[in-house]
Amino acid sequence: MSDSREARLRLLRSANIGPISYRQLLARFGTASAALGALPMLAARGGGRAPVIADPALVRREIATVERLGARYVFLGDPDYPALLAELETAPPALILRGDLGLAHRTCIAMVGARNASAAACRFARQLALGLADAGVTVVSGLARGVDTAAHIGAIGGGTIGVIASGIDVTFPPENRELQERVATEGLLLAEQPPGTEPLARFFPSRNRIIAGLAVGTVVVEAAPKSGSLITARLAAEAARDVMAVPGSPLDPRAQGCNLLIREGATLVQSVDDILEMVRPIDPRAVRAPAHGFEGPPPEDASDADRRVVTGLLGPVPVSVDELIRQSGLAPAVVQTVLLELELAGRLERHAGARISRID
Numbered sequence: 498m499s500d501s502r503e504a505r506l507r508l509l510r511s512a513n514i515g516p517i518s519y520r521q522l523l524a525r526f527g528t529a530s531a532a533l534g535a536l537p538m539l540a541a542r543g544g545g546r547a548p549v550i551a552d553p554a555l556v557r558r559e560i561a562t563v564e565r566l567g568a569r570y571v572f573l574g575d576p577d578y579p580a581l582l583a584e585l586e587t588a589p590p591a592l593i594l595r596g597d598l599g600l601a602h603r604t605c606i607a608m609v610g611a612r613n614a615s616a617a618a619c620r621f622a623r624q625l626a627l628g629l630a631d632a633g634v635t636v637v638s639g640l641a642r643g644v645d646t647a648a649h650i651g652a653i654g655g656g657t658i659g660v661i662a663s664g665i666d667v668t669f670p671p672e673n674r675e676l677q678e679r680v681a682t683e684g685l686l687l688a689e690q691p692p693g694t695e696p697l698a699r700f701f702p703s704r705n706r707i708i709a710g711l712a713v714g715t716v717v718v719e720a721a722p723k724s725g726s727l728i729t730a731r732l733a734a735e736a737a738r739d740v741m742a743v744p745g746s747p748l749d750p751r752a753q754g755c756n757l758l759i760r761e762g763a764t765l766v767q768s769v770d771d772i773l774e775m776v777r778p779i780d781p782r783a784v785r786a787p788a789h790g791f792e793g794p795p796p797e798d799a800s801d802a803d804r805r806v807v808t809g810l811l812g813p814v815p816v817s818v819d820e821l822i823r824q825s826g827l828a829p830a831v832v833q834t835v836l837l838e839l840e841l842a843g844r845l846e847r848h849a850g851a852r853i854s855r856i857d
Contacts, residue, residue, distance in 0.1 A: 595665060608626060
C-alpha cells in the first residue's frame, strides 16, 4: 500500500472508525488520505456529524513514541501482516510489535485458560507449550495470570507470541513485567492499542480475537463457564479454526468450561500429540500468500430509499448483517454502504458475531 503511515494511523485513530469501517473505507477510496477527505460526506448521509479526525500532531507523537520504545507497526495490507489474522473481518488495521514477526508466520496454536488455574493445569499447560515449541509450533497467549503465564514460560525458548490488551509499554498483571520483556526480546509481543493505554475491560475481548485469529487452533486448558477463555474459543470457532480442550474433574468449577466445549464438539486433548495431529498436515490457510489488499467488492453508493429501508429494519436489538441483507432485498454492497455511513455518523453499534444495532 502506497499510503503513508501517518495517514493510515489518522484514519484508524479517528472517531467512529473500527476495523470493519477501516477496511471498507480503504476498499472504496483506495487510500487513507482519500478516505479521510470523504468522512464528512459519508457521516452526513448517515444522519450525523462528521467524526472527529485524529490530530496529525498526536499521530506523529504516537509514531515517535513507538520508535522510542524500540517497537514498530505492521498494517493490514502490508506483505508481512500475519496471513491468518488478515482473514478475520475484524482484523486489526494496525498492530504495534516488538520482537520477531516471523513467529506469526509459522504454524501457531493459541493456548488460553483460567487466571486462577490450578497448579496441575499450569503444569500441564507448560508441558504442552514446551512440546509444541519443540515441534516448531508457535504458542500464542495473552500474558495473563495462570494458564497464559504457564504457556509462555513453557514455549519461551522455542517461540511464543504474547498479545496484550494495553499499550506495548504497559504491563498487566504487574508481576509479569519480566516475562513480558522476555517475550518481547525472545519471542513476539503484539498490542493493538496505542502506547500508554491501560488495559481496560473492553479491550480484552478485542485482544482475544487477535489470539484466536493468529492461530490454526485454540487449546483451552482450564476455564469456568462464561470466562474470557471461552470467548476466545468461540471466536476461534467463528473463524473456522480448530477448538481443543483439556478435560477436567466435574467437581472442579474451573473445568466446567472445558468439559462444556468437549460436549459441544471440541477436540479432547490429553497430550501434545493430540494437538499436533490437528495441525498436521498443515492447514493450507497457514501457508498461503498474505493478503496485500482489501478483498471483496467495494461498497456501492446507496439511494435515500435504500437508507430508509436499512435504517427502518434496524433497532436496539442486535441483528446479523446477513439477516439484514435478506430482509432488505438490497445488494450486500449497498447494505454495507448504509451501515458504514451510519457507523461514521455514530448511529450504529457493532457486536460479536457480525451483528449490529442502531443507536438512537
